[in-house]
Amino acid sequence: MKQIITNVRNKTPLIHCITNYVTVNDVANLLLASGGSPIMADDSLEVEEITSICNGLTINIGTLNTRTIESMLLAGKKANKLGKITVLDPVGAGASKLRTKTAFQLLDEIDFSVIRGNISEIKTLYQGSASTKGVDANISDMVTEENVSKAIELAKQLSKQTKAIIAITGAIDIVANENQVYLIRNGHPMMSKITGTGCMLSALIAAYGAANETNLLEAVVSATACVGYAGELAYKKMLELKAGTSTLRMCLIDEVSLMTDESLKEGMKVEIR
Amino acid sequence: MKQIITNVRNKTPLIHCITNYVTVNDVANLLLASGGSPIMADDSLEVEEITSICNGLTINIGTLNTRTIESMLLAGKKANKLGKITVLDPVGAGASKLRTKTAFQLLDEIDFSVIRGNISEIKTLYQGSASTKGVDANISDMVTEENVSKAIELAKQLSKQTKAIIAITGAIDIVANENQVYLIRNGHPMMSKITGTGCMLSALIAAYGAANETNLLEAVVSATACVGYAGELAYKKMLELKAGTSTLRMCLIDEVSLMTDESLKEGMKVEIR
Amino acid sequence: MKQIITNVRNKTPLIHCITNYVTVNDVANLLLASGGSPIMADDSLEVEEITSICNGLTINIGTLNTRTIESMLLAGKKANKLGKITVLDPVGAGASKLRTKTAFQLLDEIDFSVIRGNISEIKTLYQGSASTKGVDANISDMVTEENVSKAIELAKQLSKQTKAIIAITGAIDIVANENQVYLIRNGHPMMSKITGTGCMLSALIAAYGAANETNLLEAVVSATACVGYAGELAYKKMLELKAGTSTLRMCLIDEVSLMTDESLKEGMKVEIR
Numbered sequence: 001m002k003q004i005i006t007n008v009r010n011k012t013p014l015i016h017c018i019t020n021y022v023t024v025n026d027v028a029n030l031l032l033a034s035g036g037s038p039i040m041a042d043d044s045l046e047v048e049e050i051t052s053i054c055n056g057l058t059i060n061i062g063t064l065n066t067r068t069i070e071s072m073l074l075a076g077k078k079a080n081k082l083g084k085i086t087v088l089d090p091v092g093a094g095a096s097k098l099r100t101k102t103a104f105q106l107l108d109e110i111d112f113s114v115i116r117g118n119i120s121e122i123k124t125l126y127q128g129s130a131s132t133k134g135v136d137a138n139i140s141d142m143v144t145e146e147n148v149s150k151a152i153e154l155a156k157q158l159s160k161q162t163k164a165i166i167a168i169t170g171a172i173d174i175v176a177n178e179n180q181v182y183l184i185r186n187g188h189p190m191m192s193k194i195t196g197t198g199c200m201l202s203a204l205i206a207a208y209g210a211a212n213e214t215n216l217l218e219a220v221v222s223a224t225a226c227v228g229y230a231g232e233l234a235y236k237k238m239l240e241l242k243a244g245t246s247t248l249r250m251c252l253i254d255e256v257s258l259m260t261d262e263s264l265k266e267g268m269k270v271e272i273r
Numbered sequence: 274m275k276q277i278i279t280n281v282r283n284k285t286p287l288i289h290c291i292t293n294y295v296t297v298n299d300v301a302n303l304l305l306a307s308g309g310s311p312i313m314a315d316d317s318l319e320v321e322e323i324t325s326i327c328n329g330l331t332i333n334i335g336t337l338n339t340r341t342i343e344s345m346l347l348a349g350k351k352a353n354k355l356g357k358i359t360v361l362d363p364v365g366a367g368a369s370k371l372r373t374k375t376a377f378q379l380l381d382e383i384d385f386s387v388i389r390g391n392i393s394e395i396k397t398l399y400q401g402s403a404s405t406k407g408v409d410a411n412i413s414d415m416v417t418e419e420n421v422s423k424a425i426e427l428a429k430q431l432s433k434q435t436k437a438i439i440a441i442t443g444a445i446d447i448v449a450n451e452n453q454v455y456l457i458r459n460g461h462p463m464m465s466k467i468t469g470t471g472c473m474l475s476a477l478i479a480a481y482g483a484a485n486e487t488n489l490l491e492a493v494v495s496a497t498a499c500v501g502y503a504g505e506l507a508y509k510k511m512l513e514l515k516a517g518t519s520t521l522r523m524c525l526i527d528e529v530s531l532m533t534d535e536s537l538k539e540g541m542k543v544e545i546r
Numbered sequence: 547m548k549q550i551i552t553n554v555r556n557k558t559p560l561i562h563c564i565t566n567y568v569t570v571n572d573v574a575n576l577l578l579a580s581g582g583s584p585i586m587a588d589d590s591l592e593v594e595e596i597t598s599i600c601n602g603l604t605i606n607i608g609t610l611n612t613r614t615i616e617s618m619l620l621a622g623k624k625a626n627k628l629g630k631i632t633v634l635d636p637v638g639a640g641a642s643k644l645r646t647k648t649a650f651q652l653l654d655e656i657d658f659s660v661i662r663g664n665i666s667e668i669k670t671l672y673q674g675s676a677s678t679k680g681v682d683a684n685i686s687d688m689v690t691e692e693n694v695s696k697a698i699e700l701a702k703q704l705s706k707q708t709k710a711i712i713a714i715t716g717a718i719d720i721v722a723n724e725n726q727v728y729l730i731r732n733g734h735p736m737m738s739k740i741t742g743t744g745c746m747l748s749a750l751i752a753a754y755g756a757a758n759e760t761n762l763l764e765a766v767v768s769a770t771a772c773v774g775y776a777g778e779l780a781y782k783k784m785l786e787l788k789a790g791t792s793t794l795r796m797c798l799i800d801e802v803s804l805m806t807d808e809s810l811k812e813g814m815k816v817e818i819r
Contacts, residue, residue: 014680021294021567022301022313028568028741033791038741039638039680040568043611046642053641053680065316065340067611092312095326096319134287134312134326193530195301195311244527245306254790257739294567295574295586338589338613365585368599369592408585466803468574468584517800518579 004212004222005261009035013055013210016079017203018042018072020062020091023196026253027060030200033257034226036207042068047075056084056210058203059110061102062091062135069102076110085209085216088112088164089202092135094124107162113209114220115158116167116202119143119151126158136192143170152181152273165220167205169198173228175221181273182221186228188235194249201227204256225268230255232267277485277495278534282308286328286483289352290476291315291345293335293364296469299526300333303473306530307499309480315341320348329357329483331476332383334375335364335408342375349383358482358489361385361437362475365408367397377401380435386482387493388431389440389475392416392424399431409465416443425454425546438493440478442471446501448494454546455494459501461508467522474500477529498541503528505540550758550768551807555581559601559756562625563749564588564618566608566637569742572799573606576746579803580772582753588614593621602630602756604749605656607648608637608681615648622656631755631762634658634710635748638681640670650674653708659755660766661704662713662748665689665697672704682738689716698727698819711766713751715744719774721767727819728767732774734781740795747773750802771814776801778813 014037019027024040031038041050044067051057057079059072079086088110093103103125106112115125118137143151155166155176168174173184191197204223212219234251241247287310292300297313304311314323317340324330330352332345352359361383366376376398379385388398391410416424428439428449441447446457464470477496485492507524514520560583565573570586577584587596590613597603603625605618625632634656636649649671652658661671664683689697701712701722714720719730737743750769758765780797787793 020313022297022311024568025298025571025741029792029795032739032741037680037682038568039641040566040609041638041642042609043644045612046644049642049644050680063313063315066318092314095312096314096322098316098319098322134310134323136310193305195298195305243524244530246302246523246526246530249302250523250792250796251789253792257790257792293586295570295584298571336586336588339591365587368585369587369595371589371592371595409583466578468571468578516797517803519575519796519799519803522575523796 002261004208004219005259005264007211008207011211012037013207014039014053015203015206015210016041016051016054016057016075018047018068018075019058019060019199022062023199026196027199027203029253030256031203031207033253034204034207042071044071044074047071048078051075051078051084052082054084056206058087058089058206059106060089060091060199060202061099062199064099064102072106073109076106080111085113085206085213086110087114087116087202087206089199090115090117090121090125093117093121095134100124112162112164113216114165114167114205115162116169116205118198119168119170122154122158122166122168126154137170143168143172148172148183152176156181165217167220167224169201169224173224175224177217180217183271183273184221184225184228185269186225186267187231190235190245190248191231193245197227197231221270222264225270226256226259226264229264229267230259275534277481277492278532278537280484281480284484285310286480287312287326288476288479288483289314289324289327289330289348291320291341291348292331292333292472295335296472299469300472300476302526303529304476304480306526307477307480315344317344317347320344321351324348324351324357325355327357329479331360331362331479332379333362333364333472333475334372335472337372337375345379346382349379353384358386358479358486359383360387360389360475360479362472363388363390363394363398366390366394368408373397385435385437386489387438387440387478388435389442389478391471392441392443395427395431395439395441399427410443416441416445421445421456425449429454438490440493440497442474442497446497448497450490453490456544456546457494457498457501458542459498460504463508463521464504466518470500470504494543495537498543499529499532499537502537502540503532548807550754550765551805551810553757554753557757558583559753560585560599561749561752561756562587562597562600562603562621564593564614564621565604565606565745568608569745572742573745573749575799576802577749577753579799580750580753588617590617590620593617594624597621597624597630598628600630602752604633604635604752605652606635606637606745606748607645608745610645610648618652619655622652626657631659631752631759632656633748633752634661635745636661636663636667636671639663639667641680646670658708658710659762660711660713660751661708662715662751664744665714665716668700668704668712668714672700683716689714689718694718694729698722702727711763713766713770715747715770719770721770723763726763729817729819730767730771730774731815732771732813733777736781736794737777739791743773743777767816768810771816772802772805772810775810775813776805
């Protein structure tokens with residue numbers, strides 16, 4: 001995985017983000033920090049054109065509405081037609097009928113390269129329902145060392161069904177396609193006390209993927225490890241400064257901006273299953 | 274008030290926020306910092322369902338539009354039906370007919386547990402009009418030690434009318450119901466140089482209230498004192514670092530994430546009137 | 547230019563921002579940091595009224611949609627009728643037909659006091675097309691010491707056509723009307739690794755302009771130099787702290803909050819052409 005970040009910094013992939021208005025600024029800044037470049041556009045009159053000039057598309061349903069759902073569908077289909085990398089972040093799938101239905105409609109009409117969600121969201125996509133509590137994973141769903149095999153199986157099955165790489169993120173992150181599985185043990189529990197780490201990761205996956213198209217699975221693993229490792233480093237800095245969660249958020253983006261292939265290689269805790 | 278923050282951290286109240294896109298990220302991060310959990314959803318097709326899975330609802334009209342006003346009404350009525358705590362933040366009421374009219378419509382159709390605004394906004398709600406200058410309180414309205422009795426009377430009258438707890442925030446904060454009044458003298462003038470302190474407080478009130486339902490008035494007082502005291506601590510840190518207002522904003526959220534019932538008790542300046 | 551910042555701090559100009567949801571929080575915080583005051587409102591039912599109570603209007607098409615385009619037109623015409631300062635930030639003009647068409651429609655129906663964009667956006671406004679890559683300037687367009695005369699000519703021509711002051715920002719910033727030209731060599735390349743510097747500057751120009759109406763050209767030059775110089779100081783601080791791009795973003799707003807006419811005078815690198 002030596003070249004993945006270098007490729008992002010050299011190619012400056014432009015990522016079209018149709019994403020929620022809660023974490024959109026963090027998403028834009030993280031893409032820039034990584035070496036990519038963001039463009040946000042959600043009007044149906046322009047999304048196809050914007051996707052056309054981009055290297056990748058990330059669709060995040062965090063604050064979906066009737067108007068933007070139409071734009072998501074248009075942009076996704078265009079990206080498919082042009083062979084661009086597409087990432088789905090099904091925020092809160094399972095928490096409302098609208099979110100679940102929209103996630104399924106997106107899966108129906110668009111071929112996604114990667115789907116990233118927490119365990120409850122991914123369960124919803126596979127089973128059609130789950131006990132999603134808002135936008136966080138339900139505690140009864142949490143991936144632990146004990147039940148990780150079940151979650152791996154889920155990821156592989158959903159990958160088989162959708163042909164997408166599946167990233168289930170949480171205490172242990174799982175990145176899998178139908179046949180290959182990576183477990184990533186980076187990150188820190190305190191990261192759950194800031195909003196946007198998932199949204200940022202989904203966009204980062206699009207950037208890493210767009211700059212490493214022939215190596216997509218490794219790109220997704222690297223992006224996932226990068227955000228986790230950046231979170232660890234940020235947590236250390238937060239402690240040193242005797243600071244709180246807003247400092248953690250700032251330092252996380254800082255660390256992504258400072259990350260190199262070398263430093264990530266040193267810090268990433270990846271197991272091939 | 275010893276247990277209020279501990280209760281929030283133990284119960285992780287999930288708060289449905291229909292709020293403006295200016296400060297929404299700060300609102301989400303502050304809720305997480307406090308021990309609560311945010312979910313933002315504003316489409317009429319899902320707001321009732323989202324409110325149903327939440328412990329509280331905050332409605333903030335800071336960037337209202339025709340689409341979201343409908344969602345506010347639906348969510349608020351649902352919250353009332355289910356007996357969930359509801360907070361109204363009438364941002365800019367008085368600054369446009371749309372805002373004033375919407376604020377009154379919300380008051381008409383929804384029973385709010387708490388209404389929080391600056392003095393100009395609260396005057397508008399009580400009198401039907403005031404000299405609101407944008408989203409900040411008009412200088413001629415400012416609550417000072419000299420005119421505080423008038424503002425207290427206003428809070429009590431509006432509480433009588435609406436059955437809500439009223440929080441008027443500014444240099445001196447007033448929290449009152451029909452019969453009881455608290456004055457809070459925490460905070461720092463520099464806090465007016467960052468956006469979102471009011472929006473954050475309104476959401477925090479929902480979280481504190483949801484985790485302390487049998488003790489709602491004290492919860493509102495604590496949340497108000499918490500943001501004010503966090504602002505004081507953040508201001509000190511800003512000076513130490515010879516930094517500016519963006520550092521103040523970060524440190525404010527930091528301090529809420531570090532706040533305990535013990536530290537708040539030491540720092541809060543609350544007078545019972 | 548001695549009094550320009552002091553005037554902003556004394557007059558607290560209220561700026562109506564119809565702007566994108568990506569950088570809106572930074573825009574609000576920067577306006578407050580500068581001594582101004584922001585109000586965001588984008589519903590067609592209230593924008594004229596909001597513009598009426600404000601001292602200036604900034605229109606930014608970064609995440610435009612059919613609903614907000616109508617509001618931009620209404621607000622702009624009202625501002626013209628009332629003689630208020632108006633700023634256009636044509637984010638991504640040239641990147642989609644919708645953006646290009648909307649920018650032209652705004653230019654057609656509204657007289658702008660100032661238009662600020664990167665070189666690709668400004669080329670689009672003048673020529674009707676350009677090679678805009680997303681929301682960043684195309685590398686082939688970049689203003690350098692070698693081609694700066696061409697860019698100056700472009701600015702003067704567009705100013706002649708529109709009667710607006712033109713600010714083309716990039717490695718070298720150009721501020722020009724039909725007859726006068728200023729080059730500003732403040733700023734740091736790392737500023738391109740955070741989102742929102744352009745949006746923030748456009749809003750700041752409205753605040754500086756509103757507080758210095760008889761001196762508009764100098765106000766635009768000062769605002770442009772202020773953001774650039776704040777970026778330089780922020781970059782130094784970032785290096786001292788061994789931090790990354792998110793720290794840069796925070797420090798930039800910090801530095802604007804600390805800026806005085808005296809410190810800006812010392813730091814600004816302005817050449818009159």
